[in-house]
Amino acid sequence: MSQPPGFVDKDRPSYVCRLRKLIYGLKQAPMTWYMALKQHLLRTGFVNFMADTSLFIHSSGPHITYVLVYVDDIIVTGNNNVLVASVLTSFAERFSIKDPSDLHYLLGIVVTRSARGLHLMQKKYITDLLTKHNMLDAKPVHTPLQTTPQLTLDGGELFPDPSAYRSIVGSLQYLAFTRPDISFAVNKLSQFVHKLNRDHLQAAKWVLCYLSGTISHGIFLHASSPMHLHAFSDADWAGDTNDYISTNRYIIYLGNNPVSWSSRKQWGVARSSTDRSIEL
Structure with a gap:
């Protein structure tokens, strides 16, 4: 690593620092961490899933174990508790990790477990989104998008500052991971980020009004x-x-x-x- 500004050795200005430990925040740190974790998993019999490189699978007869990696957030699951525990133990022996716990929060998604299954929702994410755009107390509506008037590229007065609209649409795209009910509205709104008028902004706020009344909606994954x-x-x-x-x-x-x-x-x-x- 290059010597940081303000801490350059006057006698050796061309020298570089040798890192003995990764510094959090470096651009190379996530990739280096992923490669170290990948090599460990491959050595222990896991196979990297080709369609999604963040997923690793270990299959042994009727038993199968999954490891899903998102930088420093890791999900370990499978149909054999003993094998899952052994994977967690191997992590603790090889890396410095926190004590494993049941999944309850990941990447803005709240996971609620019950005997019937898992409920996935983004309640906090929605609350933060509504607060950011001053719509936390907005009057709820019953549909994510109005049927009329139809949104078009050439209609209405052009809006001079599209930053707020683009911020809303970008946030809604991530929210659609647990909200199939807004997928069509998000796709429709995404078609106008390059040529925004006031009708498009009003439609985006309509989606926020819909979310204010369905803040705890999500996906339920049945155990049986x-x-x-x-x-x-x-x-x-x-x-x-x-x-x-x-x-x-x-x-x-x-x-x-x-x-x-x-x-x-x-x-x-x-x-x-x-x-x-x-x-x-």
Whole structure:
């Protein structure tokens, strides 16, 4: 590391510092920590999941263990408590970590455990978002987006400062991880960050009003659920009057638990109500 400003050795100004321990806040620190943890997991029999490099899987017969890594937040779970405990013990022997505890808070998501399953919600995140934009006491509404008037690029007075709008939309995109009900509204609002008018800002505030009345909503993952996949999908017909491109929506369930959902515009103008990528 280069000598920090104000602490440069006058006799050896070209010298550098040798780090014996990572300094929190360095850009290289998260990557170095991840590589050290990855090497440890690979040595102990875990396999790095190719689709998501933050996920590691260990399979031994009928037993399977998962390790999910988000910088210094780690989730360890599996279907065998003895194997999960051994993974935590190996972490304690190799790294300096806090005492493990049941999952209750991760990356702004509050996890509430019961005999029936897990409830995931972002109540504190929503409260902070509403407070930041002075809408904590906003009057709740029943829908995340109004059906009329329809939002378009060329309509209404242009708004000179888009920073507040972009901040709201960016926050809503993260919130949609546990709120499928706002996915369509977030996708719609994201289409106007480059050309904002007052109607778009009003629509964003409407979503905040909806959140103020559904602040504790989230996802419930049932402990007992059939292990079969089923999905629901839909698409409008040239719903965007600016380019006549349709919007797809889908949600996938594993048993009774929602595991994936999305709402986005198609790549081009389709000749039917389904996406051209799945046409026969």
